[in-house]
Amino acid sequence: MYTWKSIVKPYLITKDLKPENQETPIHFLRQWITPTKYFFNRNHFAYPEISGQTFFLPIEGEIIRPAIFKYDDLIRMPSKTLILPLECSGNKRAYFDPGVYGEQWKDGALSQGVWRGIPLSSLLSISGLRRRALEVVFEAYDYGERTDLKGIFHYTRSLPVQKALHPDTLIAYELNGKPIPFKQGYPLRLIVPQWYGMASVKWLKKIIAIDHHFKGPFQDIDYNYYPHTDSDEGKTPVTTINVDSIIQQPLDRSILDTGTHIIEGIAWTGAGIIVEVEVSTDGGENWHKAKLSQDFSQPYSWTFWKYIWKVSEKAEYTIMSRATDSLGRIQPFEAMWNRKGYGYNAVYTIKVKVE
Amino acid sequence: MYTWKSIVKPYLITKDLKPENQETPIHFLRQWITPTKYFFNRNHFAYPEISGQTFFLPIEGEIIRPAIFKYDDLIRMPSKTLILPLECSGNKRAYFDPGVYGEQWKDGALSQGVWRGIPLSSLLSISGLRRRALEVVFEAYDYGERTDLKGIFHYTRSLPVQKALHPDTLIAYELNGKPIPFKQGYPLRLIVPQWYGMASVKWLKKIIAIDHHFKGPFQDIDYNYYPHTDSDEGKTPVTTINVDSIIQQPLDRSILDTGTHIIEGIAWTGAGIIVEVEVSTDGGENWHKAKLSQDFSQPYSWTFWKYIWKVSEKAEYTIMSRATDSLGRIQPFEAMWNRKGYGYNAVYTIKVKVE
Numbered sequence: 203m204y205t206w207k208s209i210v211k212p213y214l215i216t217k218d219l220k221p222e223n224q225e226t227p228i229h230f231l232r233q234w235i236t237p238t239k240y241f242f243n244r245n246h247f248a249y250p251e252i253s254g255q256t257f258f259l260p261i262e263g264e265i266i267r268p269a270i271f272k273y274d275d276l277i278r279m280p281s282k283t284l285i286l287p288l289e290c291s292g293n294k295r296a297y298f299d300p301g302v303y304g305e306q307w308k309d310g311a312l313s314q315g316v317w318r319g320i321p322l323s324s325l326l327s328i329s330g331l332r333r334r335a336l337e338v339v340f341e342a343y344d345y346g347e348r349t350d351l352k353g354i355f356h357y358t359r360s361l362p363v364q365k366a367l368h369p370d371t372l373i374a375y376e377l378n379g380k381p382i383p384f385k386q387g388y389p390l391r392l393i394v395p396q397w398y399g400m401a402s403v404k405w406l407k408k409i410i411a412i413d414h415h416f417k418g419p420f421q422d423i424d425y426n427y428y429p430h431t432d433s434d435e436g437k438t439p440v441t442t443i444n445v446d447s448i449i450q451q452p453l454d455r456s457i458l459d460t461g462t463h464i465i466e467g468i469a470w471t472g473a474g475i476i477v478e479v480e481v482s483t484d485g486g487e488n489w490h491k492a493k494l495s496q497d498f499s500q501p502y503s504w505t506f507w508k509y510i511w512k513v514s515e516k517a518e519y520t521i522m523s524r525a526t527d528s529l530g531r532i533q534p535f536e537a538m539w540n541r542k543g544y545g546y547n548a549v550y551t552i553k554v555k556v557e
Numbered sequence: 558m559y560t561w562k563s564i565v566k567p568y569l570i571t572k573d574l575k576p577e578n579q580e581t582p583i584h585f586l587r588q589w590i591t592p593t594k595y596f597f598n599r600n601h602f603a604y605p606e607i608s609g610q611t612f613f614l615p616i617e618g619e620i621i622r623p624a625i626f627k628y629d630d631l632i633r634m635p636s637k638t639l640i641l642p643l644e645c646s647g648n649k650r651a652y653f654d655p656g657v658y659g660e661q662w663k664d665g666a667l668s669q670g671v672w673r674g675i676p677l678s679s680l681l682s683i684s685g686l687r688r689r690a691l692e693v694v695f696e697a698y699d700y701g702e703r704t705d706l707k708g709i710f711h712y713t714r715s716l717p718v719q720k721a722l723h724p725d726t727l728i729a730y731e732l733n734g735k736p737i738p739f740k741q742g743y744p745l746r747l748i749v750p751q752w753y754g755m756a757s758v759k760w761l762k763k764i765i766a767i768d769h770h771f772k773g774p775f776q777d778i779d780y781n782y783y784p785h786t787d788s789d790e791g792k793t794p795v796t797t798i799n800v801d802s803i804i805q806q807p808l809d810r811s812i813l814d815t816g817t818h819i820i821e822g823i824a825w826t827g828a829g830i831i832v833e834v835e836v837s838t839d840g841g842e843n844w845h846k847a848k849l850s851q852d853f854s855q856p857y858s859w860t861f862w863k864y865i866w867k868v869s870e871k872a873e874y875t876i877m878s879r880a881t882d883s884l885g886r887i888q889p890f891e892a893m894w895n896r897k898g899y900g901y902n903a904v905y906t907i908k909v910k911v912e
Contacts, residue, residue, distance in 0.1 A: 209604065209740070210577045213568030218808060219585050222565045230574050249564065303812050303873075303910040349814040350912050385564070453573060457658050459704040518658075555658040557705050 214240065217305050221245035221346075222385075225310030229450045232466065232506065234497070235285070236313040238378045243385055244290045244311060246357050246420070247346035250405050256343065257389055259373070263339070264411035266330030273389050277375050279320045284370060284395060286502035287314040287470050291398035291425060291440045294537075294546035302543035309448045312470075314504050317393045319374030323367045325409075331363065335411040338366040339418075340392050343405035351419060359403050359425075360416035361394065370395045370502075373406065395502045396472040397441050398544070400425045428541040443472025444547035445533055447479055447507070447525040454552040463511045465492075467523055467550070470504040474528030479507040485520035486535070486549070492523070516556050523550045569595065572660050576600035576701075577740075580665030584805045587821065587861065589852070590640070591668040593733045598740055599645045599666060601712050601775070602701035605760050611698065612744055614728070618694070619766035621685030628744050632730050634675045639725060639750060641857035642669040642825050646753035646780060646795045649892075649901035657898035664803045667825075669859050672748045674729030678722045680764075686718065690766040693721040694773075695747050698760035706774060714758050714780075715771035716749065725750045725857075728761065750857045751827040752796050753900070755780045783896040798827025799902035800888055802834055802862070802880040809907040818866045820847075822878055822905070825859040829883030834862040840875035841890070841904070847878070871911050878905045 212227035226242040257273035290311035292304055326338070342357040365371060372393040375382060382388045387404030394401035400420070416422075421439075429436040447469035452458060465483075469476045476496065480489040492507035505525075513519070526532045537548040567582035581597040612628035645666035647659055681693070697712040720726060727748040730737060737743045742759030749756035755775070771777075776794075784791040802824035807813060820838075824831045831851070835844040847862035860880075868874070881887045892903035 210574050212571040212574060213579075215570050216567040216582050216585060218811075219565050219567060224568075227571050230571060301810060301908070303810050303908075306808075306810050349812050453661075455656060455658050455661050456573075457704050553656070553658075 214243065215310055217307065221247055223305050225307060226313045228310040228312055228448065229453060232450065234314070235316055235378060238383055241313040241315065241386055242290065242311050244399065245344070247344045249385065250343035252384065252388065259390055259406060259409065261325060261329045261409045264332040264335035264413050266332060269329050271325060276320055276373065279324065281318050281320055282370065282372060283316060283318045284372065284502060285314065285316050285500040286395050287312055287504045288399045288402060289443055291400055291544040295543035297546055297548070298537065298539060298543050302541060304543055315377050316379060317372060317374045318376035319372030319393060321369050322371045322373055323369055325373060326367060331411055334413045335363055336414060337362055337412050337416050339410040339412055339416050340403040340406060341408040341410065342403050343407045348419060350423065355419060356407070357403065357420055358418045359401060359420055361401065365394065396443060398443055400440065424542065425544065427544055431541055440544045443470065444545050445471040445525050445527040445531040446547040447523045447533065448550050449521060449523050449552055452552070452554050457555045457557060460514050460516060460556055463513065464508060465511050465521060466508040468504050469507055469525035471525070471527035471531065473531060475501055476505040476525055477528050478526040480524045481509040482522040483511055483519055486522055513556050518553060518555050521552050521554060569598065570665055572662065576602055578660050580662060581668045583665040583667055583803065584808060587805065590671055590733060593738055596668045596670065596741055597645065597666050599754065600699070602699045604740065605698035607739065607743070614745055614761060614764065616680060616684045616764045619687040619690035619768050621687060624684050626680060631675055631728065634679065636673050636675055637725065637727060638671060638673040639727065639857060640669065640671050640855040641750050642667055642859045643754045643757060644798055646755055646899040650898035652901055652903070653892065653894060653898050657896060659898055670732050671734060672727060672729045673731035674727035674748060676724050677726045677728055678724055680728060681722065686766055689768045690718055691769060692717055692767050692771050694765040694767055694771050695758040695761060696763040696765065697758050698762045703774060705778065710774060711762070712758065712775055713773045714756060714775055716756065720749065751798060753798055755795065779897065780899065782899055786896055795899045798825065799900050800826040800880050800882040800886040801902040802878045802888060803905050804876060804878050804907055807907070807909050812910045812912060815869050815871060815911055818868065819863060820866050820876060821861070821863040823859050824862055824880035826880070826882035826886065828886060830856055831860040831880055832883050833881040834860070835879045836864040837877040838866055838874055841877055868911050873908060873910050876907050876909060
């Protein structure tokens, strides 16, 4: 009965403005590629200034031939194009119980884009990585204060040399066929497939190879799993994206009529590919295989799934989705609680009322 | 330290698109008047078609001189301009515990506008309301199906004659100095000050005076408080806005540093005016008076409030706000639970971590 009108449209969902943190309206986008205007924004600081200098990328440190690459030269080098989801490691933080502090992301710190760039390995091969190099550090243009430390910090992260040299780790300059938009890291952004988004450093300023472990606060304080409230015991770094799924439609706590309804959503993983999504409409008692829609030519990309549900009895229902990847990882019934709220991937659960 | 950039901005927060339901990004707007583009959208159906007919408003039923008012004539009649908040009765529904079904509004089904229109009492006085008239019914152009009843229904609501004749009950044609935008009910919208938003019928099609109680489903099924899950005992209609407040900043679950922070928000009521807002930073043990900012020339309008908080101890804090109105109504610690989730107004509570 409903006539979809062109005037009906979603927007980014604002969680904060200082800094600007906004979710993709993920429940309303069943598109292979997230339109650029709907890409989630996750910032640590105010947006940086862009100047002429921004178009030069130095590579230094444990490098045989330190160099400064020019943007205009970089975009003429052999490039690679990858379709992949970026997910903030704090995505779904709002679902942790007990609650944790930090941006209360629900499902939409997740967007899938077409990223084009030069493999970082090409630049490291041109410059020559010294054998004693252990990690590669990426410093960004954005900077500011932290609540827990005195001083001014640039957003800075490192990768182990092995991940830095992976042929799909890119110095990206295009998103969805256009120069990366300013809010997404223009002009140059590191893109690290299969890792949570904190690794994909925006507004790249400098690359530095080092012979030790990088200890900056965005590496060594934030973006670690702390299993305990009052001690740092068991601290481990956040890296690979967990196997996960969401139900896009129906919406949680919605009211449906009897008849046939489509239960549909997205599944994704940072290890291998999605091999199965199961759906339960009785709170986890019985599970049914969902129909998957995948692009095997783009192995990092997310999977759409769908299940047709016929319901005749008026009642309340608990609907769940559970994804499994090719490494045998499966969404747990309870997410691994951790103090800073990263990596939530419990079985996705909604309630609906049929009347 | 943060430089507020003009490129940083909030958007409407999309809760659903079928129909389009979107919240005002209320935590980020500390303006007396909500900009029109940030007005919340609450729809029951698809947007209606607008035609030439839409500019004629019939008044019929228990009316001595039934008439059809023309839009062009209406906007030339003596008008009244009121500043008032509209609040969806489902605002804050997401906070009910146990959870209830329906749109999971958080704080932003709330916007304050400048509404200009003709007092409905003027039109009823021109047309002549018969003495046996008990209610005035407002039929809208939007229509569609319901999950619980067969058939097609126009959105239709009634007011008791006394409320219909209140000099501030308006047939509005301007919002914030311009013709009412289409999504807000263009060309004509009923505006009922002090009542929840369901009474302020958009896209007015027809006014009908009746000598009995109106029993349409948006009057007699929806928009009633049902205190019990499984029976309709104690059912009472939703009318006057409850005394309520929100903390706009800081945000729930945010992380702050030690020092001085501004705790600020909005308070509003459908009965009298706000006379006090109290703030607690220790989970309700101690309360402090907030500083109020009010416009007494516009007695329906909301109140901004502010409290300066000096915090030196690193810890987790539970911050609360509690408003009181001139009728002595005060926000309760627990909202009155009701099956359809209306009128939530418990003491507003957030948690923050100071580190």
